[in-house]
Amino acid sequence: MQHPYDALHPDAVIDAVESQGLICDLRIYPLNSYENRVYQIGIEDAPALIGKFYRPERWSREQILEEHQFSQALKDLDLSVVAPWKNDQGETLFEHAGFYFALYPRQGGHAPETGDLDQLFSIGRALGRIHQMGKQSDFQHRPKLDIESFGRASREFLLAEKFIPVDLIPAYDSLSLDILQRVEDTFSRSNAQWIRCHGDCHIGNILWRHDTAHFVDFDDARMAPAIQDLWMLLSGTRHQQTEQLSEILEGYREFCDFDTAEIQLIEALRSLRLMQYSAWLARRWGDPAFPKAFPWFNTERYWAEHILSLREQLAAMQEPALQVY
Template identity: 60%
Template structure:
């Protein structure tokens, strides 16, 4: 079966970039992106550009432009968010049915989060980002909900026959228990405030060179509590995570006040991401890039490991939340 990205050939990529007035040197280098298609495109006698082709039918034009507008707001206050190139007052373009945007190329590597000073700096930057994000809500982009990320993912996987028959009962039982626990925590009196956030703020979406940071890929930007942009920096045992969290929040509170009741949501959002990720891979399995790149998915070993992760996550949901020093 054909896939929409089958028609995104090298010629189409070059034609799209050149339709905006650039002259390509025909050098194209695919970057590590699967939900969308992202390429470094060489430009004659100029620095290469990054061309991002949005997955068809995922986001509407209005939703993509809200992402771009949010990045522009951050750039206006000199926050290091890589914004799309504006051409003839537009940041979103179309070519042969694909919506696409061009970005400047930034070099760098993921930051090392075992360094206290790095965490402090990242906390400051996220505090400033959320300060801007709290000014107004998104009108078109969705939020992060238990139904969308957990319940719908669970139902999709059960109905799509991805899980081996001998593991279905174990998956069903654990997934239902995790959802019940997540719902109980969410309804336990926590009062999080949904603001505009990055949405997928893992280390791979931050580039650092020297003491400079750049936040990239706001594609999953949504309305959600601030903790969603913070918890993915935490790793290691409970003591290590507490120390990391204290540095992050210490920097964060210099610019925007963190709601400490959201600490109870760390394992909630970890659970939502875990369940959503498996369903995301399954939903994208008709895209040839996914079986090629995620060869370990949809094997009996994968589902056995996933069930073990859910069991461990259920235990984590029942533990006391992390606290600040």
């Protein structure tokens, strides 16, 4: 079966870029992205650009523009955020051959070291500034990170589309309900405030260079609790995570208040992400790039391990929250 991205051949990429008055030198390198298609594109007599071709029917034009406006507003505050390139008319979102696309300057760097507390302090300061601005208004078009879309919708899709092996369905069915109930209870206790967040602030979306954290890929920006942009930076033992979070928050609080009651949301948010990730792979399974990149998905072993991970999450949500210094 044909997939929309089958039409995104190199000539289409070149034509899209050159529709904005740029001259491509024909060097096109696919980058590691699956939700969208992303390429490093050589430009004659100028630095290369990064071209992002948005997955059709995922975001509306208004939602994409809201992402662009958010990242540009952060960049205007002198935060190191990679905002989209503008053409001579000041536009950042373009359309060609049925695809929305945007161009970005290339940003060098490497992933931060999660064990380097000085780097985490610096990242915390930057996130504090991002959230300080994020609190000033709400997204009007982009969605909210909520239990319905990440949890219930994911569960219902996986069960309805019969991705889960038959003998594992009863375990997933009952366990996922228990997970969602525990998540709901945790959210009700936290009284968290939803603000504009990066939304997918893991180590891979931060590039460290010249002692500065450069934030990239705001594609998943949405309304979420502030802790959503912090918890994915944590790793290791409970003691190590406590140390890391304490360092991040020390920098964060220089610019933005933080409600420590949100810390109890970490394992609830991790549980929702696990459920949403499996549903994301299932929803994208018709894209030929996914079976090639994730051959282990949709096997009996995968689902058995996924159910085990959910059991571990149910136990984790019953443990005391991290206590920061």
